[in-house]
Amino acid sequence: MKGINPRELTVKILTEVEKGSYSNLSLNRHLTPEILREDRALITELVYGVIKYKVRLDYVLSKFSRVKLSNIHPFILNSLRIGLYQILFLDKVPDYAAVNESVNIAKLHGKKAAGFVNGILRNVIRNKDSIDYPDPAKDPIKYLVVYYSFPEWMVRRWLDLFGFSFTESLCASFNEKPKLCVRVNELKINKVDLISVLEKEGVVLKAGFFLEEALYVEDGPPLTELSSFKGGYFQPQDESSMLAARALGVNSGEKVLDVAAAPGGKTTHIAQLMKNSGCIYAWDIHPHRIELLKETCRRLGVSIVYPEVRDARIPDEKKFGQFDKVLVDAPCSGLGVIRRKPDIKWTKKPEDIMALKKEQLKILETSSKYVKPGGVLVYSTCSIEPEENNKVVEEFLKENRSFEMDDIRPFLPDNLSCQVKEPYGYIQIYPNVHGIDGFFIARLKRKN
Numbered sequence: 001m002k003g004i005n006p007r008e009l010t011v012k013i014l015t016e017v018e019k020g021s022y023s024n025l026s027l028n029r030h031l032t033p034e035i036l037r038e039d040r041a042l043i044t045e046l047v048y049g050v051i052k053y054k055v056r057l058d059y060v061l062s063k064f065s066r067v068k069l070s071n072i073h074p075f076i077l078n079s080l081r082i083g084l085y086q087i088l089f090l091d092k093v094p095d096y097a098a099v100n101e102s103v104n105i106a107k108l109h110g111k112k113a114a115g116f117v118n119g120i121l122r123n124v125i126r127n128k129d130s131i132d133y134p135d136p137a138k139d140p141i142k143y144l145v146v147y148y149s150f151p152e153w154m155v156r157r158w159l160d161l162f163g164f165s166f167t168e169s170l171c172a173s174f175n176e177k178p179k180l181c182v183r184v185n186e187l188k189i190n191k192v193d194l195i196s197v198l199e200k201e202g203v204v205l206k207a208g209f210f211l212e213e214a215l216y217v218e219d220g221p222p223l224t225e226l227s228s229f230k231g232g233y234f235q236p237q238d239e240s241s242m243l244a245a246r247a248l249g250v251n252s253g254e255k256v257l258d259v260a261a262a263p264g265g266k267t268t269h270i271a272q273l274m275k276n277s278g279c280i281y282a283w284d285i286h287p288h289r290i291e292l293l294k295e296t297c298r299r300l301g302v303s304i305v306y307p308e309v310r311d312a313r314i315p316d317e318k319k320f321g322q323f324d325k326v327l328v329d330a331p332c333s334g335l336g337v338i339r340r341k342p343d344i345k346w347t348k349k350p351e352d353i354m355a356l357k358k359e360q361l362k363i364l365e366t367s368s369k370y371v372k373p374g375g376v377l378v379y380s381t382c383s384i385e386p387e388e389n390n391k392v393v394e395e396f397l398k399e400n401r402s403f404e405m406d407d408i409r410p411f412l413p414d415n416l417s418c419q420v421k422e423p424y425g426y427i428q429i430y431p432n433v434h435g436i437d438g439f440f441i442a443r444l445k446r447k448n
Contacts, residue, residue, distance in 0.1 A: 017047070018074060056147060061081070182215050235268060249325070257283070263293055271297075285312070315369060323372060332356055357391070365399070377445070408420060409424055
């Protein structure tokens, strides 16, 4: 597409995000199909990079700017940020090119703004190897906040939970670019044949870390444009999410309930594990997400799912005790998937975690009533916070004596099951330890 300046569009998107738009929604809105693939990739890299490293970028800029950052026009400040991000983090972009592009964008606001941007960025280039960051030994909190660019409350919380070394490793992993994972849809194709099809479509692949049905995309065209995607041969899905479906331990012919199902990754994986035999009731509170679930099922050839718009917090007595397996993938803070959604760093607050815990417990208690005697209840979140995870499960078990922890190890791959600690009923996944999204999965059983 002619006439698109990728860096100028990046500044526009970043300015929208600062006004309250979610970065992924703003990117989807602006990255129209006619924009060149390499420009789309650069814009995405710059938007997520600046959001990810906002504190560090502003810290460095404040060292080189005589004007307070709060007094700089947002358009100019974001021009500086994208230039600085390229200088500090993108080796493939020459420093002079990063400066020139930011200067050209600033020219839209006049020669004075362009000169200001040029002066700061060239000064950074001359001194970038001697930038004075906070000392981790003297002030570990400020060091982690600035160098890895995380809110202070989050850093303090993790230091209390995990200590300095683990927290630094965790912050570093959350800033890494996430690997794109897909699940082989074995209802339509086997793994060997899918690899062959994708390679012919120009996709470079690597094996999954833990699961046979997982493949990682190293390079290639946008997945949703591929005939293999449209034909339902695979589903984009992180391995952590796949593990939750695995932990349910479903069998063909069973009756299963997924209480927060959309957009359908876990639901359709469960159907795949059931060999498309049995029935899965799939609920979600949002009608548009239920439509996404229906479309995912159609594309993947799943015919045993019965989608319905429902609020999982409201009990339905007619369905009590009817299900062999129930999955509760609860609404959560999302603090395990920051590498995919860097906005989470800046939009979540500590009080959100405690508010979510009450909602999670309510959904878990309501959902437990649908489990048959001898049936299984799996609780999962994409969080690494104990208050949302094992503490929710522990509180639930105190109030619900008809349930007990069930050994999760037989339902996990060997290289994960050996890491599960007593009481063996749950696993906590960390991106810095396991290389996949932060996730919590607990398996509970209703006594006969």
